[in-house]
Amino acid sequence: MARRTGRRPGNPDTRESILRAARETFAERxxxxxxxxxxxxxxxxDPALVHHYFGTKEQLFRACMDFPVDPAEVLPQVLAGEPAEIGERLVRFFLRxxxxxxxxxAVALMRSAVSNDWTxxxxxxxxxxxxxxxVLPKLTVDPADAPLRATLVASQMAGLAMVRYVLKLEPLASAPPEVVVAAVAPTSSGT
Known part of the structure:
Protein backbone atom coordinates (compact mmCIF):
# COMPACT_ATOMS: atom_id res chain seq x y z
CA MET A 1 0.00 0.00 0.00
CA ALA A 2 1.45 3.35 -1.08
CA ARG A 3 1.67 6.16 1.45
CA ARG A 4 0.10 9.44 0.47
CA THR A 5 2.37 12.42 0.52
CA GLY A 6 1.70 16.12 0.41
CA ARG A 7 -0.92 18.20 2.13
CA ARG A 8 -3.69 16.44 3.99
CA PRO A 9 -7.11 17.10 2.44
CA GLY A 10 -9.09 19.76 4.29
CA ASN A 11 -12.37 19.21 6.01
CA PRO A 12 -15.06 19.72 3.35
CA ASP A 13 -17.21 21.57 5.88
CA THR A 14 -14.51 24.17 6.59
CA ARG A 15 -15.35 26.35 3.59
CA GLU A 16 -19.06 26.33 4.51
CA SER A 17 -18.25 27.08 8.16
CA ILE A 18 -16.23 30.09 7.09
CA LEU A 19 -19.00 31.30 4.77
CA ARG A 20 -21.62 30.86 7.50
CA ALA A 21 -19.51 32.81 10.02
CA ALA A 22 -18.75 35.50 7.45
CA ARG A 23 -22.41 35.96 6.49
CA GLU A 24 -23.37 36.35 10.14
CA THR A 25 -20.51 38.78 10.80
CA PHE A 26 -21.16 40.91 7.73
CA ALA A 27 -24.89 41.04 8.51
CA GLU A 28 -24.35 41.94 12.18
CA ARG A 29 -21.33 44.25 12.00
CA ASP A 46 -7.03 30.08 11.61
CA PRO A 47 -7.23 33.39 9.67
CA ALA A 48 -4.72 31.94 7.18
CA LEU A 49 -7.31 29.33 6.24
CA VAL A 50 -9.84 32.06 5.45
CA HIS A 51 -7.28 33.67 3.15
CA HIS A 52 -6.50 30.27 1.62
CA TYR A 53 -10.12 29.64 0.68
CA PHE A 54 -11.21 33.18 -0.20
CA GLY A 55 -8.27 35.55 -0.58
CA THR A 56 -9.21 39.04 0.59
CA LYS A 57 -12.08 40.26 2.75
CA GLU A 58 -13.71 41.68 -0.37
CA GLN A 59 -13.48 38.32 -2.15
CA LEU A 60 -14.94 36.59 0.92
CA PHE A 61 -17.79 39.10 0.99
CA ARG A 62 -18.58 38.48 -2.69
CA ALA A 63 -18.52 34.72 -2.03
CA CYS A 64 -21.01 35.22 0.82
CA MET A 65 -23.37 37.01 -1.51
CA ASP A 66 -22.94 34.46 -4.29
CA PHE A 67 -23.59 37.37 -6.64
CA PRO A 68 -23.59 36.35 -10.31
CA VAL A 69 -21.05 39.00 -11.38
CA ASP A 70 -18.08 40.77 -9.84
CA PRO A 71 -18.93 44.49 -9.58
CA ALA A 72 -15.21 45.36 -9.48
CA GLU A 73 -14.84 43.94 -12.99
CA VAL A 74 -18.08 45.31 -14.42
CA LEU A 75 -18.47 48.81 -12.96
CA PRO A 76 -15.41 50.25 -14.75
CA GLN A 77 -16.98 49.21 -18.08
CA VAL A 78 -20.33 50.73 -17.16
CA LEU A 79 -18.74 53.95 -15.92
CA ALA A 80 -16.29 54.36 -18.83
CA GLY A 81 -17.19 56.71 -21.66
CA GLU A 82 -19.50 59.68 -21.82
CA PRO A 83 -21.20 60.46 -18.50
CA ALA A 84 -24.47 61.18 -20.32
CA GLU A 85 -24.54 57.54 -21.51
CA ILE A 86 -23.94 55.89 -18.12
CA GLY A 87 -27.65 55.26 -17.60
CA GLU A 88 -27.93 53.43 -20.90
CA ARG A 89 -24.83 51.32 -20.22
CA LEU A 90 -26.03 50.55 -16.70
CA VAL A 91 -29.52 49.44 -17.72
CA ARG A 92 -28.21 47.45 -20.69
CA PHE A 93 -25.71 45.62 -18.45
CA PHE A 94 -28.31 45.11 -15.72
CA LEU A 95 -30.74 43.49 -18.17
CA ARG A 96 -28.00 41.33 -19.69
CA ALA A 106 -30.15 37.30 -8.55
CA VAL A 107 -33.91 36.71 -8.35
CA ALA A 108 -33.42 34.32 -5.44
CA LEU A 109 -31.26 36.88 -3.66
CA MET A 110 -33.84 39.64 -4.24
CA ARG A 111 -36.71 37.46 -2.97
CA SER A 112 -34.70 36.47 0.07
CA ALA A 113 -33.76 40.09 0.85
CA VAL A 114 -37.41 41.12 0.79
CA SER A 115 -38.48 38.42 3.23
CA ASN A 116 -35.44 38.11 5.48
CA ASP A 117 -33.86 40.95 7.48
CA TRP A 118 -30.52 39.18 7.69
CA THR A 119 -30.29 38.82 3.89
CA VAL A 135 -19.77 54.79 -8.39
CA LEU A 136 -19.77 57.92 -6.18
CA PRO A 137 -16.47 59.36 -7.46
CA LYS A 138 -17.65 59.00 -11.08
CA LEU A 139 -20.89 60.93 -10.73
CA THR A 140 -20.88 64.34 -12.36
CA VAL A 141 -23.02 66.01 -9.71
CA ASP A 142 -22.31 68.13 -6.67
CA PRO A 143 -20.39 65.83 -4.28
CA ALA A 144 -22.89 66.70 -1.54
CA ASP A 145 -25.68 65.29 -3.73
CA ALA A 146 -23.77 62.21 -4.97
CA PRO A 147 -24.77 59.75 -2.19
CA LEU A 148 -28.47 60.52 -2.62
CA ARG A 149 -28.21 60.33 -6.43
CA ALA A 150 -26.40 56.98 -6.26
CA THR A 151 -29.01 55.49 -3.94
CA LEU A 152 -31.80 56.82 -6.15
CA VAL A 153 -30.23 54.99 -9.10
CA ALA A 154 -29.98 51.87 -6.91
CA SER A 155 -33.68 52.24 -6.08
CA GLN A 156 -34.48 52.44 -9.79
CA MET A 157 -32.52 49.24 -10.50
CA ALA A 158 -34.02 47.41 -7.49
CA GLY A 159 -37.50 48.45 -8.58
CA LEU A 160 -36.83 47.28 -12.11
CA ALA A 161 -35.61 43.92 -10.80
CA MET A 162 -38.59 43.53 -8.52
CA VAL A 163 -41.24 44.39 -11.12
CA ARG A 164 -39.69 42.70 -14.17
CA TYR A 165 -38.13 39.59 -12.62
CA VAL A 166 -39.82 38.88 -9.28
CA LEU A 167 -43.40 40.12 -9.74
CA LYS A 168 -43.23 39.66 -13.53
CA LEU A 169 -45.67 42.51 -14.05
CA GLU A 170 -46.70 42.90 -17.69
CA PRO A 171 -45.97 44.50 -20.05
CA LEU A 172 -42.58 45.25 -18.45
CA ALA A 173 -41.84 41.56 -17.76
CA SER A 174 -41.81 40.68 -21.45
CA ALA A 175 -40.74 44.00 -22.94
CA PRO A 176 -37.72 43.75 -25.24
CA PRO A 177 -34.50 44.91 -23.57
CA GLU A 178 -34.10 47.87 -25.95
CA VAL A 179 -37.54 49.19 -24.97
CA VAL A 180 -36.62 48.93 -21.29
CA VAL A 181 -33.23 50.58 -21.87
CA ALA A 182 -34.86 53.50 -23.73
CA ALA A 183 -37.46 53.98 -21.00
CA VAL A 184 -35.32 53.52 -17.87
CA ALA A 185 -31.88 54.85 -18.89
CA PRO A 186 -32.75 58.55 -18.65
CA THR A 187 -33.66 58.17 -14.97
CA SER A 188 -30.73 55.86 -14.15
CA SER A 189 -27.67 57.85 -15.06
CA GLY A 190 -27.02 59.46 -11.68
CA THR A 191 -25.57 62.42 -13.55
Whole structure:
Protein backbone atom coordinates (compact mmCIF):
# COMPACT_ATOMS: atom_id res chain seq x y z
CA MET A 1 0.00 0.00 0.00
CA ALA A 2 1.45 3.35 -1.08
CA ARG A 3 1.67 6.16 1.45
CA ARG A 4 0.10 9.44 0.47
CA THR A 5 2.37 12.42 0.52
CA GLY A 6 1.70 16.12 0.41
CA ARG A 7 -0.92 18.20 2.13
CA ARG A 8 -3.69 16.44 3.99
CA PRO A 9 -7.11 17.10 2.44
CA GLY A 10 -9.09 19.76 4.29
CA ASN A 11 -12.37 19.21 6.01
CA PRO A 12 -15.06 19.72 3.35
CA ASP A 13 -17.21 21.57 5.88
CA THR A 14 -14.51 24.17 6.59
CA ARG A 15 -15.35 26.35 3.59
CA GLU A 16 -19.06 26.33 4.51
CA SER A 17 -18.25 27.08 8.16
CA ILE A 18 -16.23 30.09 7.09
CA LEU A 19 -19.00 31.30 4.77
CA ARG A 20 -21.62 30.86 7.50
CA ALA A 21 -19.51 32.81 10.02
CA ALA A 22 -18.75 35.50 7.45
CA ARG A 23 -22.41 35.96 6.49
CA GLU A 24 -23.37 36.35 10.14
CA THR A 25 -20.51 38.78 10.80
CA PHE A 26 -21.16 40.91 7.73
CA ALA A 27 -24.89 41.04 8.51
CA GLU A 28 -24.35 41.94 12.18
CA ARG A 29 -21.33 44.25 12.00
CA UNK A 30 -21.29 45.45 8.40
CA UNK A 31 -18.49 45.14 5.87
CA UNK A 32 -16.20 47.81 7.30
CA UNK A 33 -16.33 46.54 10.91
CA UNK A 34 -15.92 42.88 9.97
CA UNK A 35 -12.44 41.40 10.06
CA UNK A 36 -10.89 38.23 8.70
CA UNK A 37 -9.59 37.47 12.20
CA UNK A 38 -13.06 37.84 13.74
CA UNK A 39 -14.65 35.71 11.03
CA UNK A 40 -11.98 33.04 11.48
CA UNK A 41 -12.55 33.01 15.24
CA UNK A 42 -16.30 32.60 14.72
CA UNK A 43 -15.68 29.75 12.28
CA UNK A 44 -13.14 28.10 14.61
CA UNK A 45 -10.33 28.27 12.06
CA ASP A 46 -7.03 30.08 11.61
CA PRO A 47 -7.23 33.39 9.67
CA ALA A 48 -4.72 31.94 7.18
CA LEU A 49 -7.31 29.33 6.24
CA VAL A 50 -9.84 32.06 5.45
CA HIS A 51 -7.28 33.67 3.15
CA HIS A 52 -6.50 30.27 1.62
CA TYR A 53 -10.12 29.64 0.68
CA PHE A 54 -11.21 33.18 -0.20
CA GLY A 55 -8.27 35.55 -0.58
CA THR A 56 -9.21 39.04 0.59
CA LYS A 57 -12.08 40.26 2.75
CA GLU A 58 -13.71 41.68 -0.37
CA GLN A 59 -13.48 38.32 -2.15
CA LEU A 60 -14.94 36.59 0.92
CA PHE A 61 -17.79 39.10 0.99
CA ARG A 62 -18.58 38.48 -2.69
CA ALA A 63 -18.52 34.72 -2.03
CA CYS A 64 -21.01 35.22 0.82
CA MET A 65 -23.37 37.01 -1.51
CA ASP A 66 -22.94 34.46 -4.29
CA PHE A 67 -23.59 37.37 -6.64
CA PRO A 68 -23.59 36.35 -10.31
CA VAL A 69 -21.05 39.00 -11.38
CA ASP A 70 -18.08 40.77 -9.84
CA PRO A 71 -18.93 44.49 -9.58
CA ALA A 72 -15.21 45.36 -9.48
CA GLU A 73 -14.84 43.94 -12.99
CA VAL A 74 -18.08 45.31 -14.42
CA LEU A 75 -18.47 48.81 -12.96
CA PRO A 76 -15.41 50.25 -14.75
CA GLN A 77 -16.98 49.21 -18.08
CA VAL A 78 -20.33 50.73 -17.16
CA LEU A 79 -18.74 53.95 -15.92
CA ALA A 80 -16.29 54.36 -18.83
CA GLY A 81 -17.19 56.71 -21.66
CA GLU A 82 -19.50 59.68 -21.82
CA PRO A 83 -21.20 60.46 -18.50
CA ALA A 84 -24.47 61.18 -20.32
CA GLU A 85 -24.54 57.54 -21.51
CA ILE A 86 -23.94 55.89 -18.12
CA GLY A 87 -27.65 55.26 -17.60
CA GLU A 88 -27.93 53.43 -20.90
CA ARG A 89 -24.83 51.32 -20.22
CA LEU A 90 -26.03 50.55 -16.70
CA VAL A 91 -29.52 49.44 -17.72
CA ARG A 92 -28.21 47.45 -20.69
CA PHE A 93 -25.71 45.62 -18.45
CA PHE A 94 -28.31 45.11 -15.72
CA LEU A 95 -30.74 43.49 -18.17
CA ARG A 96 -28.00 41.33 -19.69
CA UNK A 97 -27.18 39.88 -16.24
CA UNK A 98 -30.78 39.45 -15.08
CA UNK A 99 -31.86 37.92 -18.43
CA UNK A 100 -28.95 35.43 -18.35
CA UNK A 101 -28.82 32.14 -16.43
CA UNK A 102 -27.08 34.09 -13.64
CA UNK A 103 -30.31 36.04 -13.21
CA UNK A 104 -31.87 33.07 -11.43
CA UNK A 105 -29.47 33.57 -8.52
CA ALA A 106 -30.15 37.30 -8.55
CA VAL A 107 -33.91 36.71 -8.35
CA ALA A 108 -33.42 34.32 -5.44
CA LEU A 109 -31.26 36.88 -3.66
CA MET A 110 -33.84 39.64 -4.24
CA ARG A 111 -36.71 37.46 -2.97
CA SER A 112 -34.70 36.47 0.07
CA ALA A 113 -33.76 40.09 0.85
CA VAL A 114 -37.41 41.12 0.79
CA SER A 115 -38.48 38.42 3.23
CA ASN A 116 -35.44 38.11 5.48
CA ASP A 117 -33.86 40.95 7.48
CA TRP A 118 -30.52 39.18 7.69
CA THR A 119 -30.29 38.82 3.89
CA UNK A 120 -31.48 42.40 3.45
CA UNK A 121 -28.62 43.63 5.66
CA UNK A 122 -26.12 41.57 3.66
CA UNK A 123 -27.48 42.85 0.35
CA UNK A 124 -27.46 46.44 1.65
CA UNK A 125 -23.80 46.05 2.68
CA UNK A 126 -23.01 44.52 -0.71
CA UNK A 127 -24.69 47.30 -2.70
CA UNK A 128 -23.09 49.97 -0.50
CA UNK A 129 -19.53 48.64 -0.37
CA UNK A 130 -19.20 46.86 -3.70
CA UNK A 131 -21.24 49.14 -5.96
CA UNK A 132 -22.18 52.57 -4.66
CA UNK A 133 -18.76 53.21 -3.12
CA UNK A 134 -17.16 52.73 -6.55
CA VAL A 135 -19.77 54.79 -8.39
CA LEU A 136 -19.77 57.92 -6.18
CA PRO A 137 -16.47 59.36 -7.46
CA LYS A 138 -17.65 59.00 -11.08
CA LEU A 139 -20.89 60.93 -10.73
CA THR A 140 -20.88 64.34 -12.36
CA VAL A 141 -23.02 66.01 -9.71
CA ASP A 142 -22.31 68.13 -6.67
CA PRO A 143 -20.39 65.83 -4.28
CA ALA A 144 -22.89 66.70 -1.54
CA ASP A 145 -25.68 65.29 -3.73
CA ALA A 146 -23.77 62.21 -4.97
CA PRO A 147 -24.77 59.75 -2.19
CA LEU A 148 -28.47 60.52 -2.62
CA ARG A 149 -28.21 60.33 -6.43
CA ALA A 150 -26.40 56.98 -6.26
CA THR A 151 -29.01 55.49 -3.94
CA LEU A 152 -31.80 56.82 -6.15
CA VAL A 153 -30.23 54.99 -9.10
CA ALA A 154 -29.98 51.87 -6.91
CA SER A 155 -33.68 52.24 -6.08
CA GLN A 156 -34.48 52.44 -9.79
CA MET A 157 -32.52 49.24 -10.50
CA ALA A 158 -34.02 47.41 -7.49
CA GLY A 159 -37.50 48.45 -8.58
CA LEU A 160 -36.83 47.28 -12.11
CA ALA A 161 -35.61 43.92 -10.80
CA MET A 162 -38.59 43.53 -8.52
CA VAL A 163 -41.24 44.39 -11.12
CA ARG A 164 -39.69 42.70 -14.17
CA TYR A 165 -38.13 39.59 -12.62
CA VAL A 166 -39.82 38.88 -9.28
CA LEU A 167 -43.40 40.12 -9.74
CA LYS A 168 -43.23 39.66 -13.53
CA LEU A 169 -45.67 42.51 -14.05
CA GLU A 170 -46.70 42.90 -17.69
CA PRO A 171 -45.97 44.50 -20.05
CA LEU A 172 -42.58 45.25 -18.45
CA ALA A 173 -41.84 41.56 -17.76
CA SER A 174 -41.81 40.68 -21.45
CA ALA A 175 -40.74 44.00 -22.94
CA PRO A 176 -37.72 43.75 -25.24
CA PRO A 177 -34.50 44.91 -23.57
CA GLU A 178 -34.10 47.87 -25.95
CA VAL A 179 -37.54 49.19 -24.97
CA VAL A 180 -36.62 48.93 -21.29
CA VAL A 181 -33.23 50.58 -21.87
CA ALA A 182 -34.86 53.50 -23.73
CA ALA A 183 -37.46 53.98 -21.00
CA VAL A 184 -35.32 53.52 -17.87
CA ALA A 185 -31.88 54.85 -18.89
CA PRO A 186 -32.75 58.55 -18.65
CA THR A 187 -33.66 58.17 -14.97
CA SER A 188 -30.73 55.86 -14.15
CA SER A 189 -27.67 57.85 -15.06
CA GLY A 190 -27.02 59.46 -11.68
CA THR A 191 -25.57 62.42 -13.55
Missing amino acids: GYEAASIRGIATSAGV VWDSPAGVA ARLLREFVTTQMIRH
